[in-house]
Amino acid sequence: MLGVARRLRKTGVLGLNERNSDFIMRLNPRRLYPRVDDKALTKELALAAGMAVPDLYGVIAHQGEVRLFPRLVADHDSFVIKPAQGSGGDGILVVTGRSKRKRDTFRLASGLLITQDEISYHLSNIVGGQYSLSGNPDKALLEYCVQFDPVFADVSYQGVPDIRVVVYRGYPAMAMVRLPTRASDGKANLHQGAVGAGIHMSTGVTMNGVLNNEVVDDHPDTGALVAGLEIPHWGFILESSAEAFEVTGLGYLGVDMVIDRNRGPLILEMNARPGLNIQIANGAGLRRRIERIEAIYDAGAKAAERAAIARREFTD
Amino acid sequence: MNQRYVYVLAALLTVIGLSLFWYKWQILGFPLGEDQEKPVWTIESAIRFDSGPGTIKVQLHVPTLTPGFRMLNENSVSRGYGFSLNYGSGGREAQWTIRRADGEQTIYYRISVFEDDSVDESDTVPPFPPRPVITEPLNTAVEVLVSDVRDRSADTASFTTELLRRMNDRSPDPNVELLLSGVDTQSDFVGIATTLLAAARIPARIVHGLPLGEGQRHAELVPWLEVHDGDRWLYFNPSTGEQNLPDRFFVWWRGNEPLVSVEGGSSVEVDFAVQENYLDAVAIAETQAAQKEASIVDFSLYSLPIRTQAVYSVVLMIPIGALVMVVMRNMIGIDAFGTFMPVLIALAFRETRLFWGVVLFSLLVALGLSIRFLLERLRLLLVPRLSAVLIVVVLLMLFVSLTSHRLGMETGLSVALFPMVIIAMTIERMSVVWEERGPADAIRAGLGSITIAVIAYLAMGMAWLEHLIFTFPELLLLVLAVVVLAGRYTGYRLTELRRFKALGND
Numbered sequence: 001m002l003g004v005a006r007r008l009r010k011t012g013v014l015g016l017n018e019r020n021s022d023f024i025m026r027l028n029p030r031r032l033y034p035r036v037d038d039k040a041l042t043k044e045l046a047l048a049a050g051m052a053v054p055d056l057y058g059v060i061a062h063q064g065e066v067r068l069f070p071r072l073v074a075d076h077d078s079f080v081i082k083p084a085q086g087s088g089g090d091g092i093l094v095v096t097g098r099s100k101r102k103r104d105t106f107r108l109a110s111g112l113l114i115t116q117d118e119i120s121y122h123l124s125n126i127v128g129g130q131y132s133l134s135g136n137p138d139k140a141l142l143e144y145c146v147q148f149d150p151v152f153a154d155v156s157y158q159g160v161p162d163i164r165v166v167v168y169r170g171y172p173a174m175a176m177v178r179l180p181t182r183a184s185d186g187k188a189n190l191h192q193g194a195v196g197a198g199i200h201m202s203t204g205v206t207m208n209g210v211l212n213n214e215v216v217d218d219h220p221d222t223g224a225l226v227a228g229l230e231i232p233h234w235g236f237i238l239e240s241s242a243e244a245f246e247v248t249g250l251g252y253l254g255v256d257m258v259i260d261r262n263r264g265p266l267i268l269e270m271n272a273r274p275g276l277n278i279q280i281a282n283g284a285g286l287r288r289r290i291e292r293i294e295a296i297y298d299a300g301a302k303a304a305e306r307a308a309i310a311r312r313e314f315t316d
Numbered sequence: 317m318n319q320r321y322v323y324v325l326a327a328l329l330t331v332i333g334l335s336l337f338w339y340k341w342q343i344l345g346f347p348l349g350e351d352q353e354k355p356v357w358t359i360e361s362a363i364r365f366d367s368g369p370g371t372i373k374v375q376l377h378v379p380t381l382t383p384g385f386r387m388l389n390e391n392s393v394s395r396g397y398g399f400s401l402n403y404g405s406g407g408r409e410a411q412w413t414i415r416r417a418d419g420e421q422t423i424y425y426r427i428s429v430f431e432d433d434s435v436d437e438s439d440t441v442p443p444f445p446p447r448p449v450i451t452e453p454l455n456t457a458v459e460v461l462v463s464d465v466r467d468r469s470a471d472t473a474s475f476t477t478e479l480l481r482r483m484n485d486r487s488p489d490p491n492v493e494l495l496l497s498g499v500d501t502q503s504d505f506v507g508i509a510t511t512l513l514a515a516a517r518i519p520a521r522i523v524h525g526l527p528l529g530e531g532q533r534h535a536e537l538v539p540w541l542e543v544h545d546g547d548r549w550l551y552f553n554p555s556t557g558e559q560n561l562p563d564r565f566f567v568w569w570r571g572n573e574p575l576v577s578v579e580g581g582s583s584v585e586v587d588f589a590v591q592e593n594y595l596d597a598v599a600i601a602e603t604q605a606a607q608k609e610a611s612i613v614d615f616s617l618y619s620l621p622i623r624t625q626a627v628y629s630v631v632l633m634i635p636i637g638a639l640v641m642v643v644m645r646n647m648i649g650i651d652a653f654g655t656f657m658p659v660l661i662a663l664a665f666r667e668t669r670l671f672w673g674v675v676l677f678s679l680l681v682a683l684g685l686s687i688r689f690l691l692e693r694l695r696l697l698l699v700p701r702l703s704a705v706l707i708v709v710v711l712l713m714l715f716v717s718l719t720s721h722r723l724g725m726e727t728g729l730s731v732a733l734f735p736m737v738i739i740a741m742t743i744e745r746m747s748v749v750w751e752e753r754g755p756a757d758a759i760r761a762g763l764g765s766i767t768i769a770v771i772a773y774l775a776m777g778m779a780w781l782e783h784l785i786f787t788f789p790e791l792l793l794l795v796l797a798v799v800v801l802a803g804r805y806t807g808y809r810l811t812e813l814r815r816f817k818a819l820g821n822d
Contacts, residue, residue, distance in 0.1 A: 004813045004817070004820050005807070005808050005813060007820035008808060008812075008813065008816055008819060008820045009808075011819050011820060013808075013816050013819050013820070015806070015807060015808040015809060015812050016649070016809055016812065017646055017805050017806050017807060017808070017809060018806035018807070021803070021804060021805075021806050022806055063697065090748075090752045091752075117695075121695040124695075124697050124698075125697075125698060128697050128698025128699065129698060130698050130748060131748075191753065192752075192753055192754070210818075213814075213815055213816075213817070213818065214818065215818055276816075279816065279819060280815075280816060280818055280819060283818070283819060284819075285819065
């Protein structure tokens with residue numbers, strides 16, 4: 001038992017307790033949390049900083065506004081509904097199209113059909129706070145449904161794969177791509193059974209994947225190799241992640257991005273308590289990377305410089 | 317920097333907690349164990365007399381200096397008498413007065429004592445006694461005897477022993493025989509001995525005491541000889557000359573004065589009864605602390621009303637449950653619903669007992685969950701839905717209680733002790749996790765909750781721990797220190813070792 005702990009420590013693996021006390025509590029002041037916990041606010045801040053985000057179709061903030069839903073999405077066949085203060089991908093509904101016969105029946109990413117009534121009920125639940133971190137009443141966001149880049153076509157089952165970059169004091173420290181599976185119900189959440197694959201920081205090429213804490217070579221549903229994919233716009237993704245530090249002020253930050261077929265990388269959301277599974281996906285410890293960043297830390301460096309330094313430093 | 321404050325705080329809490337604990341344990345004598353009881357003797361002296369026509373004044377010598385014993389309390393029972401305690405030449409005296417009384421009177425004086433070796437004679441050093449005035453021919457006998465004994469002794473103690481040996485000799489020499497003629501009680505005998513010692517300028521006095529046994533209806537006062545050697549008082553057995561005290565010898569009063577004097581009454585009788593019983597050591601320690609005026613005990617939980625004490629004996633265990641929670645969540649890393657839900661469930665287990673607690677809790681949650689899934693189809697808004705689940709939980713509790721009562725299982729009745737709001741929230745959380753993360757996660761977290769609840773219940777149910785915390789609530793400062801330290805524990809959780817296993821293999 002102790003032997004395992006010692007080996008993990010040597011590899012520089014970060015544990016939950018250490019993450020919480022040494023990084024989150026030290027580097028992420030509570031007053032800045034709303035910037036990332038409220039996705040509506042995150043979107044606003046990112047837009048103001050000139051970053052690319054999925055278009056917002058509308059916000060439903062009160063129970064009474066739920067009936068406005070058909071009007072808000074009248075011009076769109078596909079859209080995403082998400083709670084503004086949700087966590088871990090809970091409560092997100094991805095609508096990819098409408099039924100051909102009835103306009104008020106929608107098709108989900110899983111292929112299931114869902115009526116307008118059911119969507120309204122889901123919106124009520126979101127507004128009531130069922131998915132919010134604090135249990136307080138919440139807002140529901142209706143936004144553009146990302147058309148993901150064909151590079152991921154073979155390695156995702158429904159849903160949208162996304163890229164998670166952990167940024168330490170403005171320096172990208174580690175990255176992975178999260179690939180939805182049948183088990184994860186199309187959600188890009190490792191917790192729910194999505195495949196995570198580490199990304200080589202220098203080259204932007206994927207490494208082996210991880211499924212439920214075990215290393216896997218190929219996607220469980222499509223059978224395609226997970227490793228060796230070249231992430232497009234890699235440099236831009238790292239720069240945007242680095243820039244997210246200026247936008248949020250959080251020293252320990254997870255930035256979630258998606259690559260849209262037409263619009264390129266978009267910032268989806270940010271997280272003040274990014275999970276530790278990224279270490280398994282990369283087969284590397286976060287603490288070691290953080291120590292390297294501390295050693296070369298330069299408060300005056302610009303986002304683009306920091307991204308370049310991360311690409312240069314993390315070659316393993 | 318931050319880290320250092322944490323250590324300092326934890327150390328401070330530990331030091332305060334431990335020193336309070338040590339003070340109460342070692343100095344005030346609070347017991348560590350639960351069933352520590354000490355023998356306590358209640359000695360009752362009953363004074364009976366026939367009242368005369370006028371005012372009545374009763375005086376009784378009561379214990380003052382009691383080596384080896386400490387007084388727990390004393391009281392007097394006397395109908396219509398005025399009562400006071402005064403200091404006389406031979407120690408404390410109780411005095412009862414009444415203007416008028418009819419017929420036979422009985423006055424009780426009661427004292428409770430317990431053994432305490434730290435109590436010793438703190439008497440002042442007596443002056444050398446004046447040479448007693450003795451008429452001839454006794455004076456010559458005294459002088460001969462004293463000089464004879466002095467020749468055969470080295471110090472006060474050996475003088476006394478030699479004197480008593482001679483006085484107890486089966487074939488006494490003529491001088492002793494002369495002196496002891498007309499002596500028929502043991503206390504007269506000891507009285508003669510003190511006179512002889514006074515003639516040798518040695519301070520001596522009679523002590524009257526009771527050897528305390530298991531309980532006597534009619535205890536006899538035993539006279540003993542006390543001699544001062546210039547340093548301290550020594551005790552001698554008057555019938556053997558040995559220097560000792562009888563076992564558990566409780567000194568009642570000293571001197572030649574009569575035990576009781578009644579003015580205005582006749583046919584006076586004094587009767588002693590001794591009753592031994594065992595008293596909780598905590599109660600004794602508290603009385604003792606009150607005598608030492610230790611204000612810390614004014615804040616003791618034992619001073620609260622019994623009903624409140626019962627509440628606090630449970631409440632004080634909650635920090636232990638919280639400690640279990642901290643260990644389980646932050647060091648072992650078990651998933652559970654709600655931060656303190658398992659602790660509250662564990663509290664409910666106290667009433668239902670473990671087995672039925674787990675059964676009833678699982679039953680309630682399972683039933684509630686299935687009804688929650690039915691409610692899901694109605695598409696209720698969040699707060700009304702939670703309220704509906706709560707009402708269903710209440711109805712389920714009622715149902716379980718009634719059913720088990722019908723079946724003759726009274727344990728089912730205690731289901732009402734479960735914190736229903738907590739259960740309703742658990743059901744809601746569990747159903748959300750069920751839908752979002754799948755049944756596996758929901759059941760895992762549910763089992764985690766029950767596991768923590770069971771462990772917390774076992775920890776909170778340890779009788780010795782409960783007693784210890786209740787008697788020494790300052791130990792909770794130690795728990796606080798541990799929790800504060802755990803708050804800065806940055807090592808891996810036990811479950812993380814498995815989670816990150818793949819990373820440790822290379």
